[in-house]
Amino acid sequence: MKKTIFITGASAGIGKATAKLFAEKGWNVIATMRKPENEKELNLLDNVTLLPLDVTNVDQIKETAQKALTLGDIDVVFNNAGYALLGVLEAITDDxxxxxxxxxxxxxxxxxxxxxxxxxxxxxxxxxxxxxxAGLMGFPMSSMYDASKFALEGWSESLSYELNEVGISIKTIEPGLVATDIGDRSVFVSHPAYESLMGKFMALIAHGEDVTTAAEIAEVVYGAATDGKNTLRYVCGEDAKALYGQRLAEGDEAFRDSIKKMMSI
Ligand SMILES: NC(=O)c1ccc[n+]([C@@H]2O[C@H](COP(=O)([O-])OP(=O)(O)OC[C@H]3O[C@@H](n4cnc5c(N)ncnc54)[C@H](OP(=O)(O)O)[C@@H]3O)[C@@H](O)[C@H]2O)c1
Known part of the structure; x- marks a missing residue:
């Protein structure tokens, strides 16, 4: 029997790569995105259904979930949509x-x-x-993004107990830097007092050659969906594995010194 995955933020990057991989593997894919009318690739695949979803729209979440469930059984829900608000907190607006x-x-x-x-x-x-x-370690110049990702960690870990009780699993994929267009969708807020630190941070995230691809992360999502295990966290990408390993080995206080040394701050 064909399985079905429901994906948010499937118009680009990790979401799109995951939609393509699951479709290739013979799954039905419900690929949701803010503007399905603009999609040029996933709409051409037989076992992919596009549905509209802006994850900030509470009514649309309910409508799209109901619509998706009228199409048949759903086995996996992949919460992937996101962007990065980066930069200086004192210059970030409340909105x-x-x-x-x-x-x-x-x-x-x-x-x-x-x-x-x-x-x-x-x-x-x-x-x-x-x-x-960034949900496992705080990096400079990304306090709000890191807060959003740290929040997901505590939320999923706590929720795992009640969901496991009724037969449901919850898992989190933890990539390091992934080569996607997230930079184009992200918001960078600067402030003259922090220019030097911002410059060092931008240089750190700009390095490209050893970055994981979205297709590689999609393989991790596929593994998480099919391994039959109740694992909570999948740290993925050599950069994330090495840094998280270092944080665990050093402890969080010493690790903050290592980040400072790494970034010369
Ligand atoms: N790239 C990285 O280095 C990296 C590392 C770790 C984690 N992540 C996480 O991976 C996830 C995917 O990011 P990506 O790197 O694949 O970036 P991406 O290429 O920019 O893709 C982000 C996707 O999220 C969608 N999205 C943004 N806001 C949305 C909203 N309100 N409602 C519905 N969809 C929305 C975008 O849709 P539109 O086309 O409509 O804008 C796009 O499909 C994010 O949660 C990100 O935080 C990325």
């Missing part, structure tokens, strides 16, 4: 910080809530979330 949490955190929470009753009645189902190594 900007609320918007970051609305998308990266409440979007995931609300989409999950919309599917829990269905998975509970069915006695099975897997939620997978795109977290980040």
């Amino acid at each position: 900007q910080l609320v918007a970051q949490m609305e998308t990266n955190f409440f979007g995931v929470v609300r989409v999950t809530q919309a599917f829990i009753p269905y998975f509970r009645k069915r006695g099975s189902g897997i939620f997978i979330t795109t977290g980040s190594s």
Whole structure:
């Protein structure tokens, strides 16, 4: 029997790569995105259905989840939509910080809530979330993005106990730097007093050659969806594995010194 995955933020990057991989593997894919009318690639695939979803739109989350469930059974919900609000907190507006949490955190929470009753009645189902190594370690110049990703960590870990009770799994994918266009969708807020630190941070995230591809992260999502395990976190990408390993080995205080040394700050 064909399985089905529901994906948020499938118009680009990790979401699109995951939609393509699952379709290739013979799954039905419900690829949701803010503007399905602009999609030029996934709409050409037989087993992919496009549905509209802005994860900040509470009514649309409910409508799209209901519509998706009329298409057939759903086995996996992949909460992936997100963007990065980066830069200096004192210059970030209230609208900007609320918007970051609305998308990266409440979007995931609300989409999950919309599917829990269905998975509970069915006695099975897997939620997978795109977290980040920035949810396991705080990096300079990204306090709001990191807060949104740290929030997902505590939320998923706590939620795992109640969901496991009714046969549902929850898993988080933790990539390091991934070669996507996230920079184009992200918001960078600068302030003259922090120019030097911002410059060092931008240089750190700009390096390209050893970055993981979205296709490689999609393989990790596929593994999480099919490994039959109840693992909570999948740290992925050599950069994330090395840095997180270092943080665990050094402890969080010494690790902050290592980050400072790494960035010459
Ligand atoms: N790239 C990295 O280095 C990296 C590392 C760790 C974690 N991540 C996480 O991976 C996830 C995917 O990012 P990506 O790197 O693949 O970036 P991306 O190429 O920019 O893709 C982001 C996707 O999220 C969608 N999106 C943004 N806001 C949305 C909203 N309100 N409602 C619905 N969809 C929305 C975008 O849709 P539109 O086309 O409509 O804008 C796009 O499809 C994010 O959660 C990000 O935080 C990325």
